[in-house]
Amino acid sequence: MNCAAWEETIAQYAGGDLAAPEVRDVEEHLRSCAGCAEFARALEGDRELLHARPAEFGDVDFDGMRRELRGRIVREPQLRRWVPAVAVAAALLIAVVLTPRHGKPPAAIAPVQIAEVRPAIPEVRPVLTIRRPRPRGRIHTAQVPAVEMRITTADPDVIIILVPTTTEIPHE
Amino acid sequence: MRERTDALAPEAELLASARGGDFQAFEQLVMRHERLVFSLALRMTGNGEDARDAVQAVFLQMHRKLHQVDAGRPLGPWLYTVTVNICRGIGRNQRRSRLVPMEGFVELAAVDPAPGPERQMSAKEQERHLRAGLRELPEKERAALLLREVQDLSTAEVARLLGSSEGTVRSQISSARLKLRKFFARQRL
Numbered sequence: 526m527n528c529a530a531w532e533e534t535i536a537q538y539a540g541g542d543l544a545a546p547e548v549r550d551v552e553e554h555l556r557s558c559a560g561c562a563e564f565a566r567a568l569e570g571d572r573e574l575l576h577a578r579p580a581e582f583g584d585v586d587f588d589g590m591r592r593e594l595r596g597r598i599v600r601e602p603q604l605r606r607w608v609p610a611v612a613v614a615a616a617l618l619i620a621v622v623l624t625p626r627h628g629k630p631p632a633a634i635a636p637v638q639i640a641e642v643r644p645a646i647p648e649v650r651p652v653l654t655i656r657r658p659r660p661r662g663r664i665h666t667a668q669v670p671a672v673e674m675r676i677t678t679a680d681p682d683v684i685i686i687l688v689p690t691t692t693e694i695p696h697e
Numbered sequence: 698m699r700e701r702t703d704a705l706a707p708e709a710e711l712l713a714s715a716r717g718g719d720f721q722a723f724e725q726l727v728m729r730h731e732r733l734v735f736s737l738a739l740r741m742t743g744n745g746e747d748a749r750d751a752v753q754a755v756f757l758q759m760h761r762k763l764h765q766v767d768a769g770r771p772l773g774p775w776l777y778t779v780t781v782n783i784c785r786g787i788g789r790n791q792r793r794s795r796l797v798p799m800e801g802f803v804e805l806a807a808v809d810p811a812p813g814p815e816r817q818m819s820a821k822e823q824e825r826h827l828r829a830g831l832r833e834l835p836e837k838e839r840a841a842l843l844l845r846e847v848q849d850l851s852t853a854e855v856a857r858l859l860g861s862s863e864g865t866v867r868s869q870i871s872s873a874r875l876k877l878r879k880f881f882a883r884q885r886l
Contacts, residue, residue, distance in 0.1 A: 532875055533871050533872075536872075536874040536875050536878075537867065537870075537871045540846075540870060540871065540874060542852055542871065564878070567878060567881070567882075568874060571874065571877055571878055572846060574823060575842070575846040575847055576846060576847070577820070577823075578736065579735075579739050579740070579824055580819075580820040580821040580823070580824040581821070582735075585735065585749075587731055587732070587735075590731070590752060590753065591724060591727060591728070591731070593753060594753055594756050595720070598720075598757065601757070601760075601761075
């Protein structure tokens, strides 16, 4: 078992990323700690694995990859030449589609004149007319006297009449 | 008379010829770097098919940008940066389309804890375990570790290529080493 506190330093040591004084400290520790020495050897093994050529290198057809690359490079300038041409053609097509069929521009729209319109709302001058005098004393809720309110307006044809309802309220 | 492209010509010379339209010079450059680019792409993406696509994309980009490549510097690091970026793009597309290749994840049988001569892991098995372990790493840590180990770049070079500080990259690399070790320990490798 290696020492957790030394792991990062040993990882840097294994990769050659430590300065000389730190290297001395690590090597001293490795001489006295079998677990960390084993850990350092394992890290060294991992490095060898990383340095090894990938196993399928022998199966890779580098000549074929280069041939394919050559083909793509040869095709690329042609594609690049075509891209602006296709863009111009597309722009022309859109322009043709959007142009009116008979080639005449659409007639100009006459300017619209909006007349000032003021709403004919009659001036409301409320006049309260109480037909019956308010009765004195205790009023039973079921016998509310009918009070009619009239609101006259400036327009003689418009009179607003408010008539209270006399709905009987049941006793508890 | 057109100058013959020498397979041993210095890289800067080949680059100059390729810029002048010499396709043979361009192919010489491809041949010099294709294995390392493929190796990096294979371990970044985790499968051969994506690695082949990445190699094509890397060299197509190199062809398009021949005039932007600094002839005063080695071509390798520039290509590795492009490779890492292209592989990250492939990874993003796979995550988006949920078509993550399972090659690295399947059939990872635990290794015999005490392998005798009759039970040695084949190179292909080891490679499969390695890729499975690499896929467990965060993308940035994987890229930093591979550039450092597979491409043999210094920590400072890796930091410059990835646009990070040296301290960040050092920490990413050691973190990647530890995660990989723990993965292998679980696999008893």
